[in-house]
Amino acid sequence: MRRRSLLLTVPAGLATLAACGDDKSDSSKASDSPSPSASGPSAAPSPKIVDGPLPQVTAGTEFDEKPTVAKGSGEPSKDLAVKTLIAGSGKTVAENDFVVANYLGQVWNTGKVFDNSYDRKARLAIQLTQGQIIDGWRYALAGRKAGSRVEMAVPPTWGYGTQGNAQAGIKGTDTLVFVVDIQDAFNATSSAKGKEVPQDNADLPKVGTNTDGKAPSIEVPKTAAPKKLVAEYVLEGDGEEVAAENSVLVQYKGVLWDGGKEFDSSYANKQLVSFSLQQVVKGWAQGLTGKKVGSRVLIVIPPELGYGDNPPQGSGIKKDSVLVFSVDILAKL
Known part of the structure; x- marks a missing residue:
């Protein structure tokens, strides 16, 4: 450690x-709100990344604008669905980088928003490292460029697992939808x-x-x-x-x-x-x-x-x- x-x-x-809590608190802003931080190392296999299905962003469609996202339609993919909605031209995000981003997260089948950084007016800085962030973010954001808006649908396997996240009202069966605006990326x-x-x-x-x-x-x-x-x-x-x-x-x-x-x-x-x-x-x-x-x-x-x-x-x-x-x-x- x-x-x-x-x-x-x-x-x-x-x-x-x-x-400040435990040692993990250095890598993300202290907050009472749930963030994509992982609860511990994951033993999940690498996911297959597919391009859908994904709910439509119906408002707030510009980069760094708070999005409104439709409720998921039908059954979500069992794989990790990822799509770049806006392609940036900044540095490429790599595993173990610190990503600075605004984001919104909601539950697929209810459309309930459980967290967003836009209203807090405080961007998240979090490391794309196993045990620091949910695996869905690690795999979805690696290889994307700063200035990009990325939407993803994260099944429980690469989210909070079968235990869910009680603080956020997330069940162990919930697929999570995130829209992430990548501001920048940094490393050591x-x-x-x-x-x-x-x-x-x-x-x-x-x-x-x-x-x-x-x-x-x-x-x-x-x-x-x-x-x-x-x-x-x-x-x-x-x-x-x-x-x-x-x-x-x-x-x-x-x-x-x-x-x-x-x-x-x-x-x-x-x-x-x-x-x-x-x-x-x-x-x-x-x-x-x-x-x-x-x-x-x-x-x-x-x-x-x-x-x-x-x-x-x-x-x-x-x-x-x-x-x-x-x-x-x-x-x-």
Whole structure:
């Protein structure tokens, strides 16, 4: 089981951290609504993919517009039915990628919508990996391109199985219909792609500007650490600005000001991280608010906005440490 990000293990009372559940919670936005997240690894065989039958999308037919989908007619296929309704031209989605998407899900035979991200105005970021997402999504979305709208009908075998999903009102015999608008896809080698911003202040750490998916260097100066939060662009993207209530998908690396030792890194873990800005240390929440998607940001966090005198056990972080981060904002959710 992979190690959780230290950012999400803040001692109680020292940051705006909500309960995050188990290790899977890093890869999808916390929500009371059911999502396509899997309840555990599947032993189901690979499905045969067919092109129908599929219910008609009767309204909201444009990409990223909330769809209205007709009730299923007749018996659904026992195979996985998949159709690209709108063909995108972005990057091709691969197994193990993080997919950022809006989606709507409903039950075939009743037309009951059990979940949709459009009304929440919060896109989903979820990894196409066995045990993280239902198999129907894994097989249906792999090979599709960002910018595509995909409709699928998922039989129980590749959905929630014979146990169904009581929270969503899904029975173990229900075939599920999803419409998915693929916004983008990322993997462990994804980087920010913004415009380089001069790093002229010799009293601040200098961050590498490589965009090859490898961890950037962080050179900490041999000067006194700043007393206040620092959050400056290294690469400035041209995407949407991140708001305090948003969630983000990021790559990051963290080192100590004192000595420059690395203590945490998504690059080293080979795992992107997504989280709400209301679930992380205050320095991250404040430092990323207002920054643009596609950017690399230098954040220097004083102890009172980080871990203070109670750092996570086994982290290698001493009490009252100043923390230095390079953060690539890949997507706003």
